[in-house]
Amino acid sequence: MTHLIIFLFFGALCVAGAVNLLVQRHPINSALSLVVVMGSLAVEYLLLGAEFVAAVQVIVYAGAIMVLFVFVIMLLNAGEEEQTKGSRVALLFGIPGMLVGSVLVGWVLIERTGSQSVAAGALPGAPRTIGWLLFHNFLLPFEVTSILVLIAIMGAVVLASHPDSDQGRKES
Amino acid sequence: MVPISYYLILSGILFACGVTGFLIKRNIISIFMSIELMLNGVNLSFVAFAAQWHALSGQIFVFFVMVVAAAEAAVGLAVIIAVYRTRETLNVDQVDLLKL
Amino acid sequence: MTPDLHLWLIPVLPLVGAAINGFLGKKFSRQTVAAVALLFSGAAFAMVLFVASRFSSLTTPHVEFLATWIRAGAFQVDFSFYLDQLSLVMLLVVTGVGFLIHIYSVGYMWEEGGFYRFFAYLNVFMFFMLTLVLASNYLLMFIGWEGVGLASYLLIGFWFTRDSAASAGKKAFIVNRVGDFGFLIALFLLIRHFGSLNFEQVFQSVAPITPESGGAGLLTTVGLLLMVGAAGKSAQIPLYVWLPDAMEGPTPVSALIHAATMVTAGVYMVSRSHVIFERAPMALTVVAIIGTLTALFAATIGITQTDIKRVLAYSTVSQLGYMFIACGVGAFSAAIFHLMTHAFFKGLLFLAAGSVIHAVNGEQDMRQMGGLRTKIPWTFWTMTIATFAIAGIPPFAGFFSKDEILWRAYQASWVYWFIGLFTAFLTSFYMFRLWFMTFFGEYRGTAEESHEDSAHDLAHDDTRAGAPAPHGQGHGGIHESPRLMVIPLVMLAVLSFTGGWIGVPASLGGSNRFERFLGPIFHSAIVTEGGSATAAPEKETDGHEPQTGHGTELLFTGISVFAGLVGFVLAWLLYYHDPQLPQRIAAGLGGLYEAVVHKYYIDELYATLFVKPLIAGSALILWHGIDQDVIDASVDNGAQGANEVSDSIRHMQSGNLRSYAGWVAAGAAVVIAYMVWMGTR
Numbered sequence: 010m011t012h013l014i015i016f017l018f019f020g021a022l023c024v025a026g027a028v029n030l031l032v033q034r035h036p037i038n039s040a041l042s043l044v045v046v047m048g049s050l051a052v053e054y055l056l057l058g059a060e061f062v063a064a065v066q067v068i069v070y071a072g073a074i075m076v077l078f079v080f081v082i083m084l085l086n087a088g089e090e091e092q093t094k095g096s097r098v099a100l101l102f103g104i105p106g107m108l109v110g111s112v113l114v115g116w117v118l119i120e121r122t123g124s125q126s127v128a129a130g131a132l133p134g135a136p137r138t139i140g141w142l143l144f145h146n147f148l149l150p151f152e153v154t155s156i157l158v159l160i161a162i163m164g165a166v167v168l169a170s171h172p173d174s175d176q177g178r179k180e181s
Numbered sequence: 182m183v184p185i186s187y188y189l190i191l192s193g194i195l196f197a198c199g200v201t202g203f204l205i206k207r208n209i210i211s212i213f214m215s216i217e218l219m220l221n222g223v224n225l226s227f228v229a230f231a232a233q234w235h236a237l238s239g240q241i242f243v244f245f246v247m248v249v250a251a252a253e254a255a256v257g258l259a260v261i262i263a264v265y266r267t268r269e270t271l272n273v274d275q276v277d278l279l280k281l
Numbered sequence: 282m283t284p285d286l287h288l289w290l291i292p293v294l295p296l297v298g299a300a301i302n303g304f305l306g307k308k309f310s311r312q313t314v315a316a317v318a319l320l321f322s323g324a325a326f327a328m329v330l331f332v333a334s335r336f337s338s339l340t341t342p343h344v345e346f347l348a349t350w351i352r353a354g355a356f357q358v359d360f361s362f363y364l365d366q367l368s369l370v371m372l373l374v375v376t377g378v379g380f381l382i383h384i385y386s387v388g389y390m391w392e393e394g395g396f397y398r399f400f401a402y403l404n405v406f407m408f409f410m411l412t413l414v415l416a417s418n419y420l421l422m423f424i425g426w427e428g429v430g431l432a433s434y435l436l437i438g439f440w441f442t443r444d445s446a447a448s449a450g451k452k453a454f455i456v457n458r459v460g461d462f463g464f465l466i467a468l469f470l471l472i473r474h475f476g477s478l479n480f481e482q483v484f485q486s487v488a489p490i491t492p493e494s495g496g497a498g499l500l501t502t503v504g505l506l507l508m509v510g511a512a513g514k515s516a517q518i519p520l521y522v523w524l525p526d527a528m529e530g531p532t533p534v535s536a537l538i539h540a541a542t543m544v545t546a547g548v549y550m551v552s553r554s555h556v557i558f559e560r561a562p563m564a565l566t567v568v569a570i571i572g573t574l575t576a577l578f579a580a581t582i583g584i585t586q587t588d589i590k591r592v593l594a595y596s597t598v599s600q601l602g603y604m605f606i607a608c609g610v611g612a613f614s615a616a617i618f619h620l621m622t623h624a625f626f627k628g629l630l631f632l633a634a635g636s637v638i639h640a641v642n643g644e645q646d647m648r649q650m651g652g653l654r655t656k657i658p659w660t661f662w663t664m665t666i667a668t669f670a671i672a673g674i675p676p677f678a679g680f681f682s683k684d685e686i687l688w689r690a691y692q693a694s695w696v697y698w699f700i701g702l703f704t705a706f707l708t709s710f711y712m713f714r715l716w717f718m719t720f721f722g723e724y725r726g727t728a729e730e731s732h733e734d735s736a737h738d739l740a741h742d743d744t745r746a747g748a749p750a751p752h753g754q755g756h757g758g759i760h761e762s763p764r765l766m767v768i769p770l771v772m773l774a775v776l777s778f779t780g781g782w783i784g785v786p787a788s789l790g791g792s793n794r795f796e797r798f799l800g801p802i803f804h805s806a807i808v809t810e811g812g813s814a815t816a817a818p819e820k821e822t823d824g825h826e827p828q829t830g831h832g833t834e835l836l837f838t839g840i841s842v843f844a845g846l847v848g849f850v851l852a853w854l855l856y857y858h859d860p861q862l863p864q865r866i867a868a869g870l871g872g873l874y875e876a877v878v879h880k881y882y883i884d885e886l887y888a889t890l891f892v893k894p895l896i897a898g899s900a901l902i903l904w905h906g907i908d909q910d911v912i913d914a915s916v917d918n919g920a921q922g923a924n925e926v927s928d929s930i931r932h933m934q935s936g937n938l939r940s941y942a943g944w945v946a947a948g949a950a951v952v953i954a955y956m957v958w959m960g961t962r
Contacts, residue, residue, distance in 0.1 A: 103943030161252035168259035277936030
């Protein structure tokens with residue numbers, strides 16, 4: 010019972026944060042709503058027993074990536090959104106399409122899963138087990154993603170460096 | 182005991198909000214944040230299914246998704262900075278020419 | 282074992298000459314081009330002489346097979362050549378007269394542009410004509426038939442920058458095509474009913490058929506259709522209109538193609554198909570009637586024309602009418618005899634006319650000539666011989682052949698004979714009219730050319746053969762043509778004088794060797810069951826004719842000579858004695874004279890009946906309707922459609938991120954829907 014209440018509470022918080030992200034005009038408000046969403050999601054992960062994932066969600070996602078977003082908003086002095094005329098197509102085709110797509114997928118998944126339930130903490134995802142899997146079964150993807158991160162670093166540095174300057178070269 | 186379908190509905194709602202944000206927002210950074218929202222929704226469904234089928238690889242996959250999201254966010258924001266330097270605007274409707 | 286005479290060489294040699302001159306002649310000097318042309322046409326002539334020398338040892342018909350062409354089930358057409366007496370006579374005429382005209386052309390065309398082109402076309406003509414004559418089946422003959430039409434078109438329009446020449450070439454080709462249409466249908470009928478176009482097979486299949494009385498049998502239809510083709514090629518009514526216009530071409534072309542050889546192809550074809558015609562009396566009657574009408578009709582026009590070449594053109598039409606009269610009454614060997622003598626004297630007349638035109642610097646109107654006999658003596662004497670020959674004065678060549686025709690015509694119906702006689706009178710009249718107007722009286726042309734020294738003439742005669750004397754621009758007055766042109770004139774004059782002697786009929790004491798030579802061909806046994814009187818078979822003329830026939834024949838011979846002399850006297854009266862008289866007569870006749878001078882307005886009639894509606898219809902339906910509105914429109918609309926489609930799709934590429942995202946979302950929805958649908962099926 011408590012399981013359900015906690016789930017519903019933080020689920021509502023997620024949805025509220027998501028809707029707020031859509032509604033807010035200033036990007037900083039959207040960023041902060043997104044942080045709320047991520048926090049609530051971390052709780053949901055805990056409910057499902059994914060401890061490591063929840064921790065990583067808070068530390069990396071909410072703690073690093075969102076901070077990066079906030080920094081960039083500050084750097085670029087992003088103000089409130091202007092009301093420019095956008096694309097009719099996006100609204101005309103995109104939203105109905107998205108609705109249709111998600112409804113369909115949802116319907117299929119729900120039908121398939123039926124009334125199966127998950128208990129709280131059903132699958133303990135302790136760091137030890139995660140780590141064991143990561144370095145044994147998923148070693149190759151792990152190494153590949155590390156290279157990916159390296160490339161991302163280099164790309165970000167090059168792209169964001171000032172033009173006509175050697176700053177990018179000198180930083181490691 | 183929460184039915185798995187509740188998690189999936191929540192995941193779907195988050196994903197739909199992410200797509201809607203992508204479609205209606207004009208600030209490029211907001212659009213990026215909508216993308217992150219979409220990724221989060223998908224992560225939730227991964228974890229939910231991993232719990233249902235007792236397959237830990239679901240959670241491993243979430244781990245990888247997060248790594249990729251981080252990389253993508255870094256590079257994407259760098260691109261935004263570069264575009265902002267030349268275009269002086271963050272409005273995505275005003276950046277519609279391929280030529281810089 | 283029949284000896285292989287390599288008959289295929291005869292047509293192919295001129296073709297090789299044409300190829301060399303055609304492809305390489307532009308770079309050759311004039312001497313080389315002329316040498317090549319003369320070499321190959323002369324070689325063909327030599328080859329024919331060789332074949333003639335071996336002829337007596339052959340069994341006729343001598344057929345040589347070269348290659349198979351078409352084999353479609355039971356129907357087969359080969360490239361094979363057919364030699365018998367008839368084709369030998371034709372070969373000698375074509376190559377002999379052709380070679381002489383080649384020599385003449387070297388001198389005549391020396392100063393003209395496109396020298397190599399002329400000789401290439403001339404050799405091409407020889408190739409096709411020889412193919413026509415040597416063909417052993419109707420299809421190969423048709424190839425030659427079409428080919429000479431093509432060569433005629435090319436040569437009539439030789440000076441193609443002149444509108445009148447280009448139009449004349451077109452007219453000749455198109456009118457010929459009308460005739461060819463009839464010819465083709467006849468060929469189709471032959472294939473349908475006899476399964477072959479090979480002469481031997483067709484004639485063997487036709488031989489047992491009894492002659493058709495009355496109208497509409499198969500052979501009559503075939504004969505009439507063949508006659509349509511012959512009318513086109515040999516300029517008979519109603520398809521003669523191209524021949525006078527064909528005088529736009531150079532004079533050697535008129536001599537070779539439109540007098541001696543191509544126009545006789547119709548007569549040859551009818552003679553070759555005599556087996557068919559003899560069994561279709563109605564068709565023969567039609568042939569005779571057409572020939573008679575044409576002979577008279579053209580002769581009446583000829584007496585009013587003022588262009589020297591036009592007179593000769595109408596004369597050709599008229600003389601061809603004589604040949605068809607002969608065919609129509611069944612006297613095929615007489616027709617061929619006249620064909621041969623006509624080639625001699627008409628060819629000579631045209632060449633001499635060319636010499637006259639050359640002498641007066643391009644003037645062709647006889648009213649601007651006169652008194653030329655002292656200035657161009659060689660031309661004068663050769664042309665005189667030709668004029669006497671065509672007028673039918675003995676002992677010149679035309680007398681024997683024309684007389685033969687008139688006698689045979691009388692035996693069929695006195696109407697043919699009478700009209701033929703009257704036409705002979707007209708022929709003599711207009712030819713002597715030409716003779717008097719050109720060579721006698723005072724010179725009526727532009728004055729400064731007439732007073733040049735006659736010493737000039739001698740100087741010219743001594744020029745080396747092959748050295749040029751310009752015949753267009755004022756080189757210095759009226760002068761005789763160079764030797765290269767005069768020699769063929771002389772040779773043709775000799776032939777015009779002596780050529781008739783091989784056909785002297787029994788009534789005059791001869792043995793008519795010509796008719797006996799062609800006898801084996803035209804002596805086919807006819808199964809006559811009440812055959813009509815118009816299809817008289819060839820008579821034996823080797824001296825066993827009853828003496829009573831000779832008296833009548835001699836009487837008629839005398840009458841025709843008399844008609845010729847009357848023509849001479851009348852012409853002397855009107856054009857030498859009292860030159861003002863013709864104008865008074867013309868004024869007196871008023872409208873009738875106008876009609877004749879304007880060729881009975883036939884060209885205008887054809888223009889209104891056929892040409893203008895065709896052009897209007899073609900412009901309306903084919904040009905505007907189909908070409909513009911269907912073909913052009915479909916292409917244009919296709920392009921425009923593609924343009925519009927892409928124009929509308931172009932808007933997708935806006936560069937706007939959100940619209941791209943919208944499309945992606947919509948597309949993803951479609952894909953998901955499809956997958957769900959597939960999954961739940």
